[in-house]
Amino acid sequence: MTVRRRWSPTGLALAVPTALFVLGPLGFLVWMGLAQERADFLERAQDLDLPMVVGQVALLATLTTVWAGALGVPLAWLTVRTDLPARRLLHWLAPLPLAIPPYIGALVYQILLAPGGVLPNFLGVTSLPLNLYGVGGAAWILGLFTYPYLYLLVSGALERTNPALEEAARGAGLSPRRVLTRVTLPLLRPSLLAGGLVVFLYSWADFGVVSLLRVRTLTTIIYDYIQGTADWALPSALSILLTAITILVLLLQLRVLGRAGYTQIVGAVKPAPLVSLGAWRWPAFAYVGGMVTLTLLLPLGVLGYQASRLSASDMGAFALTQWPYLVNSLWTAVAGASLALLIALGVARSEGRGRAWRVSGLLQVGYAIPGTVLGLGLAGFLHATLPWIYATPLALIVAYVVLYITPAFQAVKAALAQLHPSIEEAARSLGRGPLAAFHAVTLPLIKPGLVAGWLLVFVLSMRELAATLIVRPPGFDTLPVRIWTHAMDVGPEPRAAALALALVLTIALPWFALLSRRLRGISPSM
Amino acid sequence: MKRAAILLLGLGLGLSAALPARASASEVVVYSARKEDLLRPVLDAFQKDTGIKVTLLTGKAGDLARRIEVEKSDPRGDVFLGTTAGIAELLRRKGLLSPYFSPAAQEVPEEFKAPDGSWVGVTGRVRVLIYNKNRVSDAELPRSFFDLTDPKWKGKVAVASMGERTTVSWLAASMALRGEEATRQYVRGLRDNGLKVLNNNTEVRKAVARGEYAIGITNHYYYLLQLHDDPASPVGILYPDQGADGIGAPMFSITASILNGAKHPEAARALIDYLLGPRGNRLLVQGEFEIPLIPGIPVPGEDKGVKGLGQFKKARVTQVQLADLETRVEKLFGPFLIP
Numbered sequence: 001m002t003v004r005r006r007w008s009p010t011g012l013a014l015a016v017p018t019a020l021f022v023l024g025p026l027g028f029l030v031w032m033g034l035a036q037e038r039a040d041f042l043e044r045a046q047d048l049d050l051p052m053v054v055g056q057v058a059l060l061a062t063l064t065t066v067w068a069g070a071l072g073v074p075l076a077w078l079t080v081r082t083d084l085p086a087r088r089l090l091h092w093l094a095p096l097p098l099a100i101p102p103y104i105g106a107l108v109y110q111i112l113l114a115p116g117g118v119l120p121n122f123l124g125v126t127s128l129p130l131n132l133y134g135v136g137g138a139a140w141i142l143g144l145f146t147y148p149y150l151y152l153l154v155s156g157a158l159e160r161t162n163p164a165l166e167e168a169a170r171g172a173g174l175s176p177r178r179v180l181t182r183v184t185l186p187l188l189r190p191s192l193l194a195g196g197l198v199v200f201l202y203s204w205a206d207f208g209v210v211s212l213l214r215v216r217t218l219t220t221i222i223y224d225y226i227q228g229t230a231d232w233a234l235p236s237a238l239s240i241l242l243t244a245i246t247i248l249v250l251l252l253q254l255r256v257l258g259r260a261g262y263t264q265i266v267g268a269v270k271p272a273p274l275v276s277l278g279a280w281r282w283p284a285f286a287y288v289g290g291m292v293t294l295t296l297l298l299p300l301g302v303l304g305y306q307a308s309r310l311s312a313s314d315m316g317a318f319a320l321t322q323w324p325y326l327v328n329s330l331w332t333a334v335a336g337a338s339l340a341l342l343i344a345l346g347v348a349r350s351e352g353r354g355r356a357w358r359v360s361g362l363l364q365v366g367y368a369i370p371g372t373v374l375g376l377g378l379a380g381f382l383h384a385t386l387p388w389i390y391a392t393p394l395a396l397i398v399a400y401v402v403l404y405i406t407p408a409f410q411a412v413k414a415a416l417a418q419l420h421p422s423i424e425e426a427a428r429s430l431g432r433g434p435l436a437a438f439h440a441v442t443l444p445l446i447k448p449g450l451v452a453g454w455l456l457v458f459v460l461s462m463r464e465l466a467a468t469l470i471v472r473p474p475g476f477d478t479l480p481v482r483i484w485t486h487a488m489d490v491g492p493e494p495r496a497a498a499l500a501l502a503l504v505l506t507i508a509l510p511w512f513a514l515l516s517r518r519l520r521g522i523s524p525s526m
Numbered sequence: 527m528k529r530a531a532i533l534l535l536g537l538g539l540g541l542s543a544a545l546p547a548r549a550s551a552s553e554v555v556v557y558s559a560r561k562e563d564l565l566r567p568v569l570d571a572f573q574k575d576t577g578i579k580v581t582l583l584t585g586k587a588g589d590l591a592r593r594i595e596v597e598k599s600d601p602r603g604d605v606f607l608g609t610t611a612g613i614a615e616l617l618r619r620k621g622l623l624s625p626y627f628s629p630a631a632q633e634v635p636e637e638f639k640a641p642d643g644s645w646v647g648v649t650g651r652v653r654v655l656i657y658n659k660n661r662v663s664d665a666e667l668p669r670s671f672f673d674l675t676d677p678k679w680k681g682k683v684a685v686a687s688m689g690e691r692t693t694v695s696w697l698a699a700s701m702a703l704r705g706e707e708a709t710r711q712y713v714r715g716l717r718d719n720g721l722k723v724l725n726n727n728t729e730v731r732k733a734v735a736r737g738e739y740a741i742g743i744t745n746h747y748y749y750l751l752q753l754h755d756d757p758a759s760p761v762g763i764l765y766p767d768q769g770a771d772g773i774g775a776p777m778f779s780i781t782a783s784i785l786n787g788a789k790h791p792e793a794a795r796a797l798i799d800y801l802l803g804p805r806g807n808r809l810l811v812q813g814e815f816e817i818p819l820i821p822g823i824p825v826p827g828e829d830k831g832v833k834g835l836g837q838f839k840k841a842r843v844t845q846v847q848l849a850d851l852e853t854r855v856e857k858l859f860g861p862f863l864i865p
Contacts, residue, residue, distance in 0.1 A: 047860075212725075220865060224864045224865070227588050228693075230588050379596055391597070469585070469589075470589065474557070475581040
């Protein structure tokens with residue numbers, strides 16, 4: 001499997017600028033951060049209690065990952081492998097909380113649980129014994145709205161796992177539990193680690209939830225310095241610190257994941273037999289129903305109720321003024337997702353399966369840059385090098401591509417991995433040109449994977465807030481920016497809720513489009 | 527799906543061509559650190575009265591300052607509206623502002639203006655205490671900002687983070703009038719007394735109205751905003767340090783300035799004239815719930831206990847003095863002023 005592919009000009013033409021856009025902003029920040037005097041930085045680091053803050057973020061990210069795992073993994077198993085009632089429907093609903101940005105989730109739970117919120121008012125107390133503000137509350141929210149990352153990867157892996165392996169283990173006399181621990185879980189390990197990593201990094205770099213729920217993290221410190229002071233040096237230095245730690249986590253993951261390779265013969269796999277839950281069928285259904293309530297029904301209900309407090313005429317006038325922001329969000333996200341996918345496809349094909357120089361590893365750094373940091377660096381970098389992109393909608397698209405090229409790449413890579421190169425080679429040996437062969441043979445086969453990747457980047461770009469706040473041009477706000485401005489200025493009032501609802505529904509729409517296709521028999525997790 | 531995606535992309539690009547604002551003679555790009563809702567009425571009126579289109583970019587003061595600095599060689603904005611003089615003064619020193627003595631600014635007291643005309647105060651805000659009437663009785667109310675280090679207020683007081691420039695200005699006032707060492711001690715005392723730092727002033731007013739905290743250190747218009755939100759809120763307003771030996775309540779102003787190299791200098795000047803003119807200033811003051819710096823404009827909230835210029839003891843410190851000290855405050859107390 002060590003076919004060495006040469007880099008095609010197209011691949012290079014796609015990879016080099018992307019790498020530049022990933023490294024440029026970081027370079028700019030390093031340059032700016034160098035202006036920070038070391039002694040001064042150390043003094044402020046002490047005042048800021050940085051070691052404690054880093055520890056606290058690590059705790060938050062760990063708690064979130066565990067919580068998201070506790071939610072997503074059993075759900076994946078229940079919907080894919082058991083006779084859970086309505087399992088097909090639930091399989092479609094499970095990834096949907098991705099459409100709700102965690103900061104909107106935090107707004108909703110603030111309305112419900114914070115002091116002065118719906119539940120405390122109903123119970124007639126000022127505050128609940130369980131405090132939403134703090135690491136626990138933030139982990140609760142982040143877990144509720146990031147578990148779909150784990151769910152998607154794990155349920156996909158469960159569907160692809162060849163049940164023959166488990167059958168063989170059973171045949172060898174292993175108890176169901178031993179089959180789970182000795183065969184199924186080890187097979188799931190790569191997807192568990194990958195999904196866990198996504199959740200971990202997300203909460204590590206999160207800004208919206210921790211800010212709303214009053215947790216001090218590196219991102220909130222950076223953001224406060226960005227908001228409150230005209231200083232470049234300290235926020236830049238802190239940004240570099242944050243990015244460096246994130247890259248370390250990523251490298252660690254590469255080492256761990258790098259070793260956990262399994263090759264399965266994929267192809268004519270018959271679906272695994274469903275486990276009968278027996279008496280546990282309905283309790284399990286109640287558990288899953290509870291999850292759907294917490295992550296979908298409750299948020300949508302609260303937003304809908306808040307929005308409905310706006311009178312119809314106000315709503316009409318408001319919708320008219322806000323319409324352009326929806327359009328802004330929509331077309332930049334569509335352009336960002338399409339571009340990211342194109343680049344990912346070019347790079348993935350160039351890298352092929354060989355051990356060529358991995359540009360993708362470099363691109364992955366983009367995923368490690370928190371949005372706030374990228375925004376700060378990108379603004380400076382673009383203005384210095386590409387002033388015609390700076391403060392135009394293109395800057396937003398660049399930000400989306402840099403931040404989310406990795407999920408696109410992973411989706412493309414996963415789709416290509418299931419394809420033996422011999423298939424395309426066969427087409428070429430039959431006289432097709434490279435492009436024609438790709439179009440006739442490869443594309444149809446990897447299409448579901450591409451659609452999934454596109455959709456994921458689209459969703460993430462539609463939701464992006466932190467970088468957008470900094471790089472948006474004057475007069476070109478996106479929906480998340482409007483929600484943030486409203487929520488920060490006046491709190492989660494009806495208009496903010498109406499905007500949030502519009503955002504969630506827009507994001508969910510393509511999902512439903514897919515839903516109708518998939519119900520015709522295409523595999524959900526692709 | 528792919529076809530749909532291409533279709534959407536095409537649609538998006540088509541729309542995009544139509545959307546971005548083209549630079550035109552009758553346009554002004556405003557970088558504003560003010561709440562958009564509060565600023566909108568006056569900007570809309572300006573647009574209607576003059577036919578000059580207003581493009582608004584709302585952000586936090588520091589964010590906008592950094593943007594203005596990045597854009598130095600090719601400014602995209604025309605007018606900067608800041609929440610205190612601090613950031614405007616920083617921009618002035620970096621040569622990023624273009625002086626303009628608006629004829630309409632003549633009535634604004636000198637202490638609210640940059641001597642060289644780089645920025646001018648357009649409305650005033652007063653640093654006050656707000657309190658929850660259910661948690662504090664009138665008899666036990668503090669008299670001074672400096673009473674809040676008393677153990678009886680332990681864990682009961684909230685303030686906004688450094689993200690709000692007025693928090694920085696407030697400590698700058700203490701530095702100016704009581705000195706650096708006394709202010710250091712004061713901040714240490716507040717910290718030991720469990721002062722809660724919240725994200726912004728909106729959170730402070732809401733937390734106090736809900737009774738989460740008994741007292742909030744904030745600006746006077748948040749009291750009015752809270753009552754505007756919910757007239758039944760049990761909040762009160764208190765002007766601190768009013769006694770004979772008190773330092774008085776510090777005042778800050780929304781500052782307006784024109785960026786150096788602005789693409790629409792005439793429109794920018796027209797906007798500043800308008801914001802200080804009788805109609806514009808009245809709308810601005812009303813919209814922002816602030817107090818006027820120009821005589822003859824009514825004080826919003828007078829019936830609710832808000833006092834106009836000259837009706838309370840004001841800290842004797844000019845906006846330039848405050849601005850000078852703000853960087854020092856950032857450096858000394860920044861880490862403490864983060865949630």
